[in-house]
Amino acid sequence: MEVFIFIVLIVLITQFFDYRKSMAKLNAKVGEVNEGQVQRELDNVKQRLAVLERIVTDKNYDLNEELGKL
Numbered sequence: 001m002e003v004f005i006f007i008v009l010i011v012l013i014t015q016f017f018d019y020r021k022s023m024a025k026l027n028a029k030v031g032e033v034n035e036g037q038v039q040r041e042l043d044n045v046k047q048r049l050a051v052l053e054r055i056v057t058d059k060n061y062d063l064n065e066e067l068g069k070l
Helices: 002-057 063-069
Strands: none
Touching: none
């Protein structure tokens, strides 16, 4: 009976470490996906900021005229 309990204990410990390894791999993948999404969003915001800077610094841009068109 003691041998059976020992075998079950070894199997449970092995399963636990396999589970932890699987979770670590999954967390790494999620981190990569989130990092990619954050980088794309940052690039998008940078592009929008560049457009706004160009509008604000353009001497030919008449904000009042554009607002009047709206």
